[in-house]
Amino acid sequence: QLHEFCTGITIVPPPIRRIQDRLRDLALTSQPDMGRRFWSNAMVAALRNLLAEKSFDAVHAESLEMATYLPLIHEWYPNLPLIYGSLNAEADLQRTMFSTDRRNLRRLIGAVYSWVQWRRLTRFEGHICDIAAHVLAVSEPDRALLQKLSSTPVTVVENGIDTAPYVQLPRNQALGEHAIVFTGTMDYRPNVDAVMWFAEAILPAIVAQFPNVRFYVVGQRPHARLDPLRETLHIVITGAVPEIAPYLQGAQVYIAPLRMGSGTRFKLLEAMAAGCGVVSTDIGAQGLGVQSGNEMLIADAPADFANCVKNLLADESRRKEMGAAARQFVQTHFDWSVIVPRLLWV
Incomplete structure (x- = not known):
C-alpha cells in the first residue's frame, strides 16, 4: 500500500x-x-x-x-x-x-x-x-x-484514523450481554499495568452486580504477568486476533484504565469511532479534549471507575447516546481528512 x-x-x-x-x-x-x-x-x-x-x-x-x-x-x-x-x-x-x-x-x-x-x-x-x-x-x-x-x-498534529470502517460497524451482543473490552499490544508495560489494575482493583465490584460479566483482554503478545488472570472465570485473554472489529462491535463497555502514558491512544479513537460506551482514566483520555459525561466517562479511583462501568452496563440508552457522541467527536476532530492538512502545513 x-x-x-x-x-x-x-x-x-x-x-x-x-x-x-x-x-x-x-x-x-x-x-x-x-x-x-x-x-x-x-x-x-x-x-x-x-x-x-x-x-x-x-x-x-x-x-x-x-x-x-x-x-x-x-x-x-x-x-x-x-x-x-x-x-x-x-x-x-x-x-x-x-x-x-x-x-x-x-x-x-x-x-x-x-x-x-x-x-x-x-x-x-x-x-x-x-x-x-x-x-x-x-x-x-x-x-x-x-x-x-x-x-x-x-x-x-494529532493521531488520526480512517473513521469510515468503524462507523459502519453494527453493535451486537456476540461477546455476551455484559462484555467489557480492552485492546492493545499486551506486552506494552502501560497496557499490562492497566489490565492488572482493572482486574485486581475494579472488576470484583462489577462482578458483584453483574455475575455474568466478561472482561476481554484483546491483543498480541500477552505478557507473562497476565498469566494468572487466565484462571479467572470472568476474564478472557485472547492473544492476537485477525480483526479487532468484532470485539469493538460486541463491547458493551470499552475501558482504558491507564495509569501510565502520554500521547493519545489509537485504541480509544477506534472504540469511539465504533460507537462504544467508553470509561477511561484521566491519563487514558489525555490529549483528546473530551468531556466526561459527554463522549465518555472518566474516573481515576477504583470505586469511581467501577461505578462508571456499572452505570453503562445497566443503561443501554445511555451507552447508545454516549457512543453516538463519541463517534461524532472522532469524525470531527481525528479523521485523517482533518489531520492530514495540519501535517502538510508543517
Missing part, C-alpha cells in the same frame, strides 16, 4: 536485540533503551547510501526509536532540515511509570528501570529536539512537555 504514496521504499530488517544486549547498554552506556531498540549497522548503511544518491528537502523520523538516527544524519548533512515526529513525550512517560511502580514492592525493579530511563531520556529527547528543525507532538500536553526540553518549535 505504501507504494501508492512513495516513489521508493527501502526495507531494512529489524535488529535482533537480546536481553543481554539491553543489560550491557544499561550498564556500559548512557543511552536510553529506546535509543538502541532499532539501531543497526544495516540501517546506517541504507541511510548513508540513500542520502548520497538522492537530494531530499527534509528527513522526517517518526518515533524516538527512529529519531536515534537523526544525530548521525545531522553530522553528515548539517544543513538538511530534520523533522522529529514524536508519538509520546517519552521522558515523561517513564516518569509516570516510575511514579506508579514505586508504590508497589513487586514492581521495584520496574521502578528503578524507569527512573534510569527517565533521566537518560530527558537528555536524549532534548538533544533530538535541539537538532530538529521542527518537532511534531500528538497532543497539547505532549507539546508543552517537549517544548520544555528545547527551543525548537513544536506543533501539535
Whole structure:
C-alpha cells in the first residue's frame, strides 16, 4: 500500500536485540533503551547510501526509536532540515511509570528501570529536539512537555484514523450481554499495568452486580504477568486476533484504565469511532479534549471507575447516546481528512 504514496521504499530488517544486549547498554552506556531498540549497522548503511544518491528537502523520523538516527544524519548533512515526529513525550512517560511502580514492592525493579530511563531520556529527547528543525507532538500536553526540553518549535498534529470502517460497524451482543473490552499490544508495560489494575482493583465490584460479566483482554503478545488472570472465570485473554472489529462491535463497555502514558491512544479513537460506551482514566483520555459525561466517562479511583462501568452496563440508552457522541467527536476532530492538512502545513 505504501507504494501508492512513495516513489521508493527501502526495507531494512529489524535488529535482533537480546536481553543481554539491553543489560550491557544499561550498564556500559548512557543511552536510553529506546535509543538502541532499532539501531543497526544495516540501517546506517541504507541511510548513508540513500542520502548520497538522492537530494531530499527534509528527513522526517517518526518515533524516538527512529529519531536515534537523526544525530548521525545531522553530522553528515548539517544543513538538511530534520523533522522529529514524536508519538509520546517519552521522558515523561517513564516518569509516570516510575511514579506508579514505586508504590508497589513487586514492581521495584520496574521502578528503578524507569527512573534510569527517565533521566537518560530527558537528555536524549532534548538533544533530538535541539537538532530538529521542527518537532511534531500528538497532543497539547505532549507539546508543552517537549517544548520544555528545547527551543525548537513544536506543533501539535494529532493521531488520526480512517473513521469510515468503524462507523459502519453494527453493535451486537456476540461477546455476551455484559462484555467489557480492552485492546492493545499486551506486552506494552502501560497496557499490562492497566489490565492488572482493572482486574485486581475494579472488576470484583462489577462482578458483584453483574455475575455474568466478561472482561476481554484483546491483543498480541500477552505478557507473562497476565498469566494468572487466565484462571479467572470472568476474564478472557485472547492473544492476537485477525480483526479487532468484532470485539469493538460486541463491547458493551470499552475501558482504558491507564495509569501510565502520554500521547493519545489509537485504541480509544477506534472504540469511539465504533460507537462504544467508553470509561477511561484521566491519563487514558489525555490529549483528546473530551468531556466526561459527554463522549465518555472518566474516573481515576477504583470505586469511581467501577461505578462508571456499572452505570453503562445497566443503561443501554445511555451507552447508545454516549457512543453516538463519541463517534461524532472522532469524525470531527481525528479523521485523517482533518489531520492530514495540519501535517502538510508543517
